[in-house]
Amino acid sequence: MRPLNSILSRVVVLHIVAVAITSLAMCIALSWLLNRATDNIHDEAMRKQATAIASHLRMGADGKPALQLPPDLQGIYSQPYNRYLYAVVDENGTVLFSSQANHAPVFSDWAKTDLSLDEARRGDATISGVSLRKNLDGKDFWIQTGENLSNRDALTDDITRGFFREVGWITVPILLILLVIDIAIFRRALRPLRHASLVAQNIGPTRTDVRLPADNMPLEIKPLMMAVNRALDRLDEGFRVQREFAADAAHELRTPLTVIRTRLDLVGNQELVASLRRDLDSISHLVNQLLEFAEVETAEISPDEIADLREICENVAAFVAPLAISQRKTVALTGGEEPVLVFGNREMIRRAVLNLANNAVEYTAEGTTVEFLIQRDGTLGIKDAGSGISPDERELIFQRFWRRDRKRSGSTGLGLSIVRRIVDIHDASIRIEDNPTGGTTFTVAFRAYLDGTL
């Protein structure tokens, strides 16, 4: 099977691609959200620190601001820790208080608003924090708090890594489960379509009564199914008309022929009557063959019909034997007495065998035997001892109205085309071979029904 030939496999492949892209996008989005969340936490912490420091900044009695930090706050800003920084600056940028030994501001350039988010580079490190305005006796001071991000990154990395180890992995199985569920959904959605395909497989040249189930079809497919069904309806109707025509024609032709025939029979056995009767017989034969031909052209067989080839051959052999005997010929059947079951319609197979047998009896030489050779695999050989058929005639003989000898009466040229048609609708094969001892063998291979039990 070629890949991606079924709708389901296409959907699955596309779905896997979609899942992969979604997973990647989700990871990127999640890590961005995580970073933003940590940033928010950081900004909030800085603001709180600045507010806390601001609450300890007062105007001293000397008219200068004084900062009295409690010990727990002082600990946060201790030099060895070197993570958080603070400074208090006035509007000229003069540093009044600083947690750093060099008495530097945290941000030398800040927005000078009520509250601003600021960032500064210091060596390799990035300092990020806030500047908070506080007004003491009409003068503006800014309390700057900052955090060394090279320290914070380690923590964030921990969280991010921890997130993927402890939480993020869950997305993979969830997406996989989703994939499985989706496959199940698709299979379910495609079920009516698959069913319709199976039904459609049964539509062959010999079945026109099959219709596709349009009832449970998805809206997208329903018009297609209904269009196919309408086409089948029209085909069926065409077949029906032809069948009815053949039946009507049969009645309209055969009854007057019977009238003529009976009238002749009542006249008696004069020479003229006998020759008229022979003419009538050949017209009757032609009419019969034509009607038979029309009938098998539109015949249908259901795929589960089974017939006993051995029984059919016995019936046909018994049927043609009197004619053969009257012409100083005979028939014989070989191949055991067990039933030989094949797929097909008994009456149609009988017609094919009868046509072959009639031909064989007609062409076999006087004093010889037409043999029916039945094999257990559903193959039937009909062997005559006639003059044989040349290789270039072997295809021609199956064409309708082809006759080797146009002067020969009794031959319509339809018998073998009827045989060919019956062979075709039975999915069987036919071949013609020379016998080593002269004459011809027609071999028809039907599909054997191997189960053997009825």
Place this chain on the structure above:
Amino acid sequence: MRLLVIEDNDELAGLLAQGLRTAGYESDRFSSVEDARIALSTVSYAALILDLGLPDGDGLDVLRELRRRSDSIPVILLTARGGLDDRVSGLKLGADDYLVKPFALEELLARIEAQLRRPGQLLGASLKVANLSFDTRERRCLIDDTPQPLSVRETTVLEHLMRSKGRVVSKRQLEDSIFGLSEDVGSNAIEVYVHRLRKQLSEKGSKAQIHTIRGVGYLISEDQ
């Protein structure tokens, strides 16, 4: 002997009646399902010749009704259709024989004759093939009117073949006719009886010949 002919083509019905009269049968003819019903319920016929396509219905309906009433009157169907299913359904419904149009009058007469003398029918008759004849009442075989001494089983085989003159009788049918179901039949028993029969008939100058249709059965016909 009165026969009933149901055929909607007047011309054909008339000709058939004429042909039957020549062969010694009286007949009534009607052309519809309705008339057939009335005729069958009022007169006792020896056999029914029934066309399938009738103007007011299907001849098979008449047949179906007859068999439902357990009426065993021999029925020979005439059909113009000769369709794949027709003959099968006709025989399934209990027809005794059928003829596809067009048929020879001689063929119809032969079929009627076969039906009227079939086992179960009261009529006894003399069966003839060339100079060989068989008296079904006395169960005797005659060649040129000289009675022939035959064993019981040889007689049974010959009777069977002669009842089906011109048609093949299968080996199994012959076995069934001379052996009970429980008896173990030797595989070549029938061949032995046929061989003996053949020998005796030819020695006594019979012009009838028993042909072997290998793998199928036997057939008796006039010597060619």
